Amino acid sequence: MSDRKIVDAKNTFCPGPLMELIASMKQAEVGDELEVLSTDEGSANDIPEWIKKVGHQVLDSFNENGVWHVIVRKQK
Amino acid sequence: MSNKVSIVVISGDREQLQMAAMLASVAAVSGSEVTVFLSMNAVRYFQQDDNSLAPAEGEVGVLLQNKNAPDFRELFQSAAELGDANIYPCSMALDILKLSTDELVEYIGEPLGLTKFLEMSSDSQVWSF
Numbered sequence: 272m273s274d275r276k277i278v279d280a281k282n283t284f285c286p287g288p289l290m291e292l293i294a295s296m297k298q299a300e301v302g303d304e305l306e307v308l309s310t311d312e313g314s315a316n317d318i319p320e321w322i323k324k325v326g327h328q329v330l331d332s333f334n335e336n337g338v339w340h341v342i343v344r345k346q347k
Numbered sequence: 348m349s350n351k352v353s354i355v356v357i358s359g360d361r362e363q364l365q366m367a368a369m370l371a372s373v374a375a376v377s378g379s380e381v382t383v384f385l386s387m388n389a390v391r392y393f394q395q396d397d398n399s400l401a402p403a404e405g406e407v408g409v410l411l412q413n414k415n416a417p418d419f420r421e422l423f424q425s426a427a428e429l430g431d432a433n434i435y436p437c438s439m440a441l442d443i444l445k446l447s448t449d450e451l452v453e454y455i456g457e458p459l460g461l462t463k464f465l466e467m468s469s470d471s472q473v474w475s476f
Contacts, residue, residue: 285369
C-alpha cells in the first residue's frame, strides 16, 4: 500500500479544501490515498459529494478535535 | 442538465466576484466546461501585479477577508488550471479601460465580443454576477 498523503487545508474556507485536494489528486497515482484535513464543515460535506460525482472513492470521514478528516482513494 | 456552464461577471464587489469564482472553480473541477465572461467593473481586478481588494457590499464580504477564504483570483486560476475553464475579458471593457490582453493575468484568454459569447453559451447554464 502506498503512503497516504496528507492535504492540510485547515483554516481555509470553501472551496479552498476541495481545490487543494484536487491539486494533490492531479499529482497522485491511481490507487493512492489522500487525507484532507479541514476546519470548514461545508467542505467536509462537499468533498464527498465531489468525490462521488467524479468517480473516486471516499474511504472514511470523521471529525477529531474540531478537524474533519476525509480520506479518499484516487480511482482513475 | 447541461454540462456547460457560462458565467457573466460584471460586478466589482467582493461578494459577487467571490461567488462567481467559487462557482467557476467547483464547476470546472467537476467536469463541466466553463466559460467566464468578464466585463464592466470586474475586469480591472485581473490586471497583472494588481492584488487590490474589491470593496465589500456587506457583512459577509468584510468577514471573507478576515477569515482566510481563498482569493477570487486564485479560484479563477484554479478553475483554468485544474479544470476545463476558459476565462475571457470583454473587448468593450478593455477598450474603455484602455487595457490590452498583455496587461492581464496569464490565465485570461483573448478578448471576446458578445456575439461570440452568446454563441458559445447558447447551450449552457448561464449565471451572472
